[in-house]
Amino acid sequence: MQGTNNERDHSMNTTTKPESTRERILAVAESIILNNGFSGTSIEDIITQAAITKGGFFYHFNGKRELARALVERYLEQDNRIFEDLFYQADQDSDDPLQQLLGFLDRFADMVENLAETHPGCLVAGFTYESQQLDEEIQELIKQGVLVWRKLFQIRLQRAATQYSLVTDLPITAVADMFTSCVEGGIILSRIFKNNESLVQQVRLYRAFLQLAFVSRSSAAG
Amino acid sequence: MQGTNNERDHSMNTTTKPESTRERILAVAESIILNNGFSGTSIEDIITQAAITKGGFFYHFNGKRELARALVERYLEQDNRIFEDLFYQADQDSDDPLQQLLGFLDRFADMVENLAETHPGCLVAGFTYESQQLDEEIQELIKQGVLVWRKLFQIRLQRAATQYSLVTDLPITAVADMFTSCVEGGIILSRIFKNNESLVQQVRLYRAFLQLAFVSRSSAAG
């Protein structure tokens, strides 16, 4: 499973506070790239905002390609950490698998609603619209990342389907992907309208859909 | 309303076949930009594929900015034409406003399903992830474009709501936006998985949601 990298160390250690520069570069780069696109972001932009020199940048990354790869990895790890955390919280509230899903979505929507600024955007979506600029390896990373999100939901949807009837002919993987879809779509709307409301609403609409689509076995009708 | 520019002429005439070069530039540019991003697409790329010289390009567009603006306008016009056409077709089948909506979604999903290649992507979404590279005017164009899509659905959802009960507390504008959201999200998934299935499924899931959310007035329960 992704998202658990505590025991692993890619040339880093958590005893002191290493990587602060590398991490700062990544954070700054992600922020700029989400607003300007990958090609629209120059290394110059990044090192200026990260308060580092070009030499320093190339000490950490062997060029823009490697930066992109590191950004995707970091993004997916952070994302999975958030999802696992929210699911962990939701699991405390109820033993019902459907309620756990709904609880997760409630927390996720609340989290977005309480953001001080507009949601920064999703690196995966941004890179998808510049896929030709990135190498195969990164596209594969992104694909695997989205499949992890699918699996995260698929497992829980299947669990819910043991207790409730799912009234749709569409595959459960599509229902799982609908979370990603609503979030990506909601982010785009939120960025266009410059507030988080749209994203929050789309997540809550997905929640509403699940609530409607899962009916108790007794009242199930094909 | 958008999409009707037949009577107007920005220095062009439909008697001969003018603008073929301009149109070719726009078509080629859109195609490249959807894969490489706006910043990732050079004028050189465009003129090479459009079989024109740099001078020829600058004869038609006063630079990359103006190209971007023309692309968004063209994209929104094309899109609205398709939507209006599909809604017109769906309106022939039924007088029930909900069935008309569902019919539209069926046709839209079928249309995507029958595409020979993966859906090319949405310019609006692509530009949203490079918004800082574009001027305010284009961002406003995009916003207005999305609002047109919203209105297109909002009107029909409200019409349906007169005959059925809509079982959600969320605003009808959000339910209208959910179409855009599902399509944008679906496109991203389809691009990542390199097939149209995901987009088709997301549109059909939106259809399923509407079908579940609109219940006949007799069986309505707060």
Place this chain on the structure above:
DNA sequence: GAAAAACTGTACCTTGAGTACAGTTCCACT
């Protein structure tokens, strides 16, 4: 206190994006 890591600073090369404009061809109109 020596060595390795984590940088800074500078200088340079190359590509290509974007701009500008002068010149050329094509065609419509009279």
Place this chain on the structure above:
DNA sequence: AGTGGAACTGTACTCAAGGTACAGTTTTTC
């Protein structure tokens, strides 16, 4: 049957950015 304008071509210039190279400096670690 030639003039005027639209639709280009060709060329040339500028400047930013990506990337390279490397020598020197500071900071950390053993």
